[in-house]
Amino acid sequence: MKKRGSAYILMTVPALLLFFAFHTFPTLQGIFYSFTNWKGYGDFDFVGLKNYINVFKDDRVVDSYLFTFKFAIISTLLVNLFSMLIALGLNANIRFKNTLRAVYFLPNILSGLIVAFIFNYIFANFLPEMAEKFGINSLATNILGNPDLAWVGIVIVAVWQAVAFNTILYLAGLQTIPSELYEASSLDGAGKWKTFWHVTFPLIAPFFTINMVLAMKGFLMVFDQIVAMTGGGPGQSTESISFLIYKGGFEGGEFAYQSANAVVYFVIIVAISVVQIRFLQRREVDL
Amino acid sequence: MNKKMKVFSGAILASLTAASLAACSGGDSGKTELEFFSTKGENNKTYQKLISEFEKKNPKIDVKLVQPPDAGTVMKTRLTKNDIPDVMAIGGDSLYGELARAGVLKDVKGSDLIKDVQPSYLDMTAKLVGVEKNGVYGVPYAANANAVIYNKDKFKELGVEVPKTWDEFIAIAEEAKAHGETGFYFTLKDAWTGMVSWNSLGAALQGEDFAEKRSKGKASFTKNYDEAADKFQTLLKYGHKDNFGKTYNDGNTAFAQGKSVMYLQGVWAIPEIVKANPDINLGIFPMPVTNNPEENKLVSGVDVMLAIDEESDHQKEAEKFIQFLLEKENVQTYVDEQSAFSAIKDVYQEDPKLEGIKENFEKGTITSFPDHYYPQGMNAANILQEFLIGKKTNKEEFLKKMDKEWDKVEERK
Amino acid sequence: MKKKTNWLLTLLLIAGSVLVLFPLYMAVMIAVKDPQQLAESLLALPDKWHFENFTNAMEMTNFWNAFSNSAVITVFTVIFTLLTNSLVAYAIARNMHKKFYKFLYYYFVSAMFIPFPIIMLPIVKEMTALGLTNLYGLIFLYIVYGLSFNIFVYVGYIRSIPKELEEAAIMDGASTWGVFWKVIFPLLMPINATVGILTVLWAWNDFMLPLIILSDQDIATLPLVQYVFQGQFSTDYNLAFASYLMALTPIVIVYLFAQKWVISGVTKGAIK
Structure with missing residues (x-):
């Protein structure tokens, strides 16, 4: 028995050590540097809470949080709305089911960066051209150059790509619902809308939760699309938190300062995660 | 039973060791590989050409050219990694100053490398390093200039001459507008392109020691940049309909295709424009910012400085490569193809396209880029972009924000 | 009906x-x-x-080089992820009643919620210090960082496998290692497919890790190359798009042939 125990230890401890060394340790280091004035090279001194105080005073940081959350919440809602609709459609009695499913899932396998490059062209050239043809002046310019609309462009790209994954999840959820339930419901004379709210939705509610959580988590980290499409602009209107930490931390030579920003971000994510983990645990029970 | 695990972890360890060894050794077959990192991308073809010539003469040395986008950020990442390229071609701006102060660039003071460099450029770049360090950490190679690029044919059509004063300058833009032409092709989706005009305006209106005065509390954006901000807004009136939706690359192509009369850019854009339309008849003049022609100077800086990694294993080869680039005929090739000005004595820019600013170089009516002395990380280009879009900040707020960001960045140090 | x-x-x-x-x-x-x-x-x-746009782009971006970098990263990451992560998950799944393993489970899984930016700057330093700013280092990081999610997925699956099968093998004198490789691992094939597919998509398409870890242009991955060449593509959109398409093509081809398998694999990972 003891032997078995030691085998299990050998199976897990190397992984534990490596994970600690390459994930937990850098996390701790990040926290450590946030109390210094390190530029990323050379010497440094401890500066106490100065970086944190500055983070809270920094409009640029505050704006990046506002943008990131606005973007993440709206994208999450849109993604779930669209993917729910598409999944309901794909689950109905339609033709070309497999082909359509394959097409709708396609964006999920593509590189986010390259997708963003392609959309960049659409916004810069295709849309203005179309708008001009049809005389829609408000869209005749590149929306990525408009601080009020640039974020919409990023939402479009992110949603276009993320709908794929969430659709498949909803579809999987819908397929777990036995068709007898629908028949029973239609025998009762319930309308389509009623059937959805009273039969379908409660049964796929766990999928809804998971989808919201996964989508939100991904969107809060948005980076590739920003790099490819706006570089944080125009002005600083699309600077996401990840992007600001990368940009400010390296280019601005403010490694320590952005580390403090990262720690604040971390705390916020943890607060959200506590809620998320509780959802995940609830799933555990279902297993 | 632990054997398998041992074999397994052994395998992982072995592959990791192999990996790190491979990372260390690098070289093979006795060839030295020199990494040549350039912060600008326009000169790709020219460098390729010079490099292949160099490699022909020095078959034992392989020069690998690296020109990433957003090179400043990449360079900083490399600095954090302590993974400095063997040879660097960087702009004479605050990045150079920072690298020099970080002590990663080799001091070439007194070496042969700088003996042919025009002293004024050495002075200009020494200022970027500051007083803490007393060395020469890079070889000024090519100089650039901020200017107004104009379409000569369109000037003829409009019947206008190269302007000497601000009023004349705006009158031309007005004339262009009256004829349904675009005065200036703005490319403000790329925030940095706004800094080109900002520097021209600032340098003429505020002089080059603004940063110094600003740090001493004797000047500020709010107090001193009012006129520059106003004038920029005036320029904006003569743009096209998507001033903030077009990029630098778009702008080069658009101007080449005759979509605007003038183009507010640096000389570095000329090779790209000519590439897009080899037949274009273009000229260039310094932006007349005031109505007193005496005050209007050309904003010029060091576009390329060649520097060597202090800890490179290939110092000799690196020096050899720089030595090669500094040979007169190669400098000539570079300045000809890149529409640049030479920082090396006895090499001149003879391109008739650049006639309009040659005099400034000869007479020395030149001033440096004000923003090269701004603190890094204040993100001035984006703040300016925001102001120009005009939705979020008005002039007062913009100037205040510039001051605030400056202080904030200084404060964080 | x-x-x-x-x-x-x-x-x-x-x-x-x-x-x-x-x-x-x-x-x-x-x-x-x-x-x-x-x-x-x-x-x-x-x-x-x-079609010469494609050959031109290929030459300009050194496509085959980037392709082989991406392929090497993806293949090795997947193989090692499957072999190692499942093993760790097995040990955890079978000992969840013990405090240590329960701790391990939550330790790995909760790390999923640590935002990458906080690690970004220190990991660059660390990888540099270890001389691992290369393909090996990148593969290694993918394997280690994959642990969080994969353990979550694997543990859920392994716990649904009845213990009787293992007990029979143990009676026959198999060691714990033997039990895992001979009995459990083959049973994991459906979930291995899931983990494998998700890992392929991640390693193949990732941009951020290669961007910060790899500094040598010769070892750039396909997405990274598209970024690096932005300046040189300039406004030659035809060339740029030819290059983008070539970067997308390999995975699209795989998808065309294995579409059903990919979709069902991804689904299982998320709802298991």
């Missing part, structure tokens, strides 16, 4: 799928034209197909 086909819905879904396919169609159209043709019409089929 076969139900009536809902044609209205079918049509709506086909219309929707056009939105999905349009950007890709546009990308292809740009890639096969020359600038002149592009200026005339963006979406029409070209009168003459300019």
Whole structure:
């Protein structure tokens, strides 16, 4: 028995050590540097809470949080709305089911960066051209150059790509619902809308939760699309938190300062995660 | 039973060791590989050409050219990694100053490398390093200039001459507008392109020691940049309909295709424009910012400085490569193809396209880029972009924000 | 009983799928034209197909080099992820009643919620210090960082496997290692497919880790190359799009052939 125990230890401890060394340790280091004035090279001194105080005073940081959350919440809602609709459609009695499913899932396998490059062209050239043809002046310019609309462009790209994954999840959820339930419901004379709210939705509610959580988590980290499409602009209107930490931390030579920003971000994510983990645990029970 | 695990972890360890060894050794077959990192991308073809010539003469040395986008950020990442390229071609701006102060660039003071460099450029770049360090950490190679690029044919059509004063300058833009032409092709989706005009305006209106005065509390954006901000807004009136939706690359192509009369850019854009339309008849003049022609100077800086990694294993080869680039005929090739000005004595820019600013170089009516002395990380280009879009900040707020960001960045140090 | 086909819905879904396919169609159209043709019409089929855009882009970006880098990263990451992560998960799943393993489970899984930016700067330092800013280092990081999610997925699956199978093997004198490799690992195939597919998609498409870890252009991955060449593509959209398409093609080809498998694999990972 003891032997078995030691085998299990050998199976897990190397992984534990490596994970600690390459994930937990850098996390701790990040926290450590946030109390210094390190530029990323050379010497440094401890500066106490100065970086944190500055983070809270920094409009640029505050704006990046506002943008990131606005973007993440709206994208999450849109993604779930669209993917729910598409999944309901794909689950109905339609033709070309497999082909359509394959097409709708396609964006999920593509590189986010390259997708963003392609959309960049659409916004810069295709849309203005179309708008001009049809005389829609408000869209005749590149929306990525408009601080009020640039974020919409990023939402479009992110949603276009993320709908794929969430659709498949909803579809999987819908397929777990036995068709007898629908028949029973239609025998009762319930309308389509009623059937959805009273039969379908409660049964796929766990999928809804998971989808919201996964989508939100991904969107809060948005980076590739920003790099490819706006570089944080125009002005600083699309600077996401990840992007600001990368940009400010390296280019601005403010490694320590952005580390403090990262720690604040971390705390916020943890607060959200506590809620998320509780959802995940609830799933555990279902297993 | 632990054997398998041992074999397994052994395998992982072995592959990791192999990996790190491979990372260390690098070289093979006795060839030295020199990494040549350039912060600008326009000169790709020219460098390729010079490099292949160099490699022909020095078959034992392989020069690998690296020109990433957003090179400043990449360079900083490399600095954090302590993974400095063997040879660097960087702009004479605050990045150079920072690298020099970080002590990663080799001091070439007194070496042969700088003996042919025009002293004024050495002075200009020494200022970027500051007083803490007393060395020469890079070889000024090519100089650039901020200017107004104009379409000569369109000037003829409009019947206008190269302007000497601000009023004349705006009158031309007005004339262009009256004829349904675009005065200036703005490319403000790329925030940095706004800094080109900002520097021209600032340098003429505020002089080059603004940063110094600003740090001493004797000047500020709010107090001193009012006129520059106003004038920029005036320029904006003569743009096209998507001033903030077009990029630098778009702008080069658009101007080449005759979509605007003038183009507010640096000389570095000329090779790209000519590439897009080899037949274009273009000229260039310094932006007349005031109505007193005496005050209007050309904003010029060091576009390329060649520097060597202090800890490179290939110092000799690196020096050899720089030595090669500094040979007169190669400098000539570079300045000809890149529409640049030479920082090396006895090499001149003879391109008739650049006639309009040659005099400034000869007479020395030149001033440096004000923003090269701004603190890094204040993100001035984006703040300016925001102001120009005009939705979020008005002039007062913009100037205040510039001051605030400056202080904030200084404060964080 | 076969139900009536809902044609209205079918049509709506086909219309929707056009939105999905349009950007890709546009990308292809740009890639096969020359600038002149592009200026005339963006979406029409070209009168003459300019396939040389692809060969030019290939040469310019050193496509095969980047392709092989991406392929090496993806293949090795997947193989080692499957072999190691499942093993760790097995040990945890079978000992969840013990405090240490329960701790391990939550330790790994909760790390999923640590935002990457906080690690970003220190990991660059660390990898540099270890001389691992290369392909090996990147593969290694993918394997280690994959642990969080994969343990979550594997543990859930392994716990649903009845213990009787293992007990029989143990009676026959198999060691714990033997039990895992001979009994459990083969049973994990469905979930291995899931983990494998998700790992492929991640390692193949990731941009951020290669961006910060790899500094040598010779070892750049396909997405990284598209970024690095932005400046050189300039406004030659035809060349740029040819290059983008080539970067997307390998995974699309895999998807075309293994589409059903990929979709079911991904689904299982998320709902298991």
